[in-house]
Amino acid sequence: MYVNTKEILEDASKKYYAVPAFNINNLEFLMAILQGAVEKKAPIIIETSEGAIKYAGNGNPLRGARFFAETVKNYAESLDIPVALHLDHGKNLEYIAAAIKAGYSSVMIDASHEEFEKNLEITKEVVKWAHAAGVSVEAELGQLAGIEDNVVAKENVLVDPQQAKIFVEETNVDFLAPAIGTSHGAFKFKGEAKLDFERLKRVKELTKIPLVLHGASSVPTKFVELAEKYGANLGGAKGVPQEDIKKCVELGINKVNTDTDLRIAFLAGLRKHLSENEKEFDPRKYFKEGMEFVKEVVMERLEFLNTAGKA
Numbered sequence: 001m002y003v004n005t006k007e008i009l010e011d012a013s014k015k016y017y018a019v020p021a022f023n024i025n026n027l028e029f030l031m032a033i034l035q036g037a038v039e040k041k042a043p044i045i046i047e048t049s050e051g052a053i054k055y056a057g058n059g060n061p062l063r064g065a066r067f068f069a070e071t072v073k074n075y076a077e078s079l080d081i082p083v084a085l086h087l088d089h090g091k092n093l094e095y096i097a098a099a100i101k102a103g104y105s106s107v108m109i110d111a112s113h114e115e116f117e118k119n120l121e122i123t124k125e126v127v128k129w130a131h132a133a134g135v136s137v138e139a140e141l142g143q144l145a146g147i148e149d150n151v152v153a154k155e156n157v158l159v160d161p162q163q164a165k166i167f168v169e170e171t172n173v174d175f176l177a178p179a180i181g182t183s184h185g186a187f188k189f190k191g192e193a194k195l196d197f198e199r200l201k202r203v204k205e206l207t208k209i210p211l212v213l214h215g216a217s218s219v220p221t222k223f224v225e226l227a228e229k230y231g232a233n234l235g236g237a238k239g240v241p242q243e244d245i246k247k248c249v250e251l252g253i254n255k256v257n258t259d260t261d262l263r264i265a266f267l268a269g270l271r272k273h274l275s276e277n278e279k280e281f282d283p284r285k286y287f288k289e290g291m292e293f294v295k296e297v298v299m300e301r302l303e304f305l306n307t308a309g310k311a
């Protein structure tokens with residue numbers, strides 16, 4: 001069934017487990033993710049960036065948002081697990097409006113590159129707007145290093161727990177993404193992975209709402225090596241160690257944004273299949289192995305986060 005993201009995350013927050021939010025750009029990833037969630041009897045959050053909406057709508061935000069909202073709703077209504085659709089890293093108000101209009105379960109307003117007061121003002125506006133349409137809202141405090149779609153954040157600016165308390169009270173936002181040291185993409189840490197667990201603990205104590213971990217891909221060596229065996233060049237890829245993710249969930253993270261892990265798994269399967277089946281030209285066949293690897297990563301993460309069996 002198609003549900004509001006808040007429903008899924010409030011249960012997770014109460015019982016201290018987490019739900020992965022998997023990014024998609026096309027039908028193949030959606031199908032692989034849903035198959036994995038059904039097999040694991042788990043609630044699931046599907047998310048699309050503004051870039052994914054631009055891609056599916058060929059530049060038209062409402063066309064792209066409708067493509068994903070109608071496709072996900074259509075699948076969700078035929079499944080007996082809770083499925084939510086979320087706009088990831090909303091920055092452009094046109095895209096946020098399109099997602100709300102198309103029927104997304106929730107939207108992220110990411111104004112974390114702005115000054116605190118400005119971020120608070122913008123988020124307050126979006127919350128009023130979204131709540132009037134029954135849509136829940138995620139916001140972000142602090143910055144992740146690395147490329148955030150179209151905003152290059154210079155360095156990690158970690159969340160200030162006191163500011164988080166004020167921010168949540170003033171904006172009435174439904175869930176919050178506190179920057180605690182992660183970053184997006186496949187090359188996360190220069191040296192050792194270091195997340196600020198103390199800071200995360202304080203944010204949970206002071207805000208008591210569901211929290212989101214961005215940049216949470218672990219970059220599984222197995223699929224990096226397989227992709228490289230068939231010609232990919234992912235040298236130096238490094239993700240968040242699984243035990244760090246587990247610690248974050250124990251401290252109150254409830255939504256775990258995962259994009260890079262699925263991209264690498266799909267890439268490995270596609271490269272492997274194409275190089276072993278030079279005569280194949282049916283996309284329903286040559287995408288299959290990549291989809292199976294995506295499903296494998298999905299099921300593993302659902303087990304690992306204790307989402308399995310919570311549907």
Ligand SMILES: O=C(COP(=O)(O)O)NO
Binds near residue numbers: 185186215259260
């Ligand atoms: O934060 C993410 C995904 O992060 P990864 O690149 O670690 O999958 N999406 O919003």
Ligand SMILES: [Ca+2]
Binds near residue numbers: 110111113140142144
């Ligand atoms: Ca941000």
Ligand code: NA
Binds near residue numbers: 086088089108
């Ligand atoms: Na998000």
Ligand SMILES: [Zn+2]
Binds near residue numbers: 089184214215
């Ligand atoms: Zn993110």
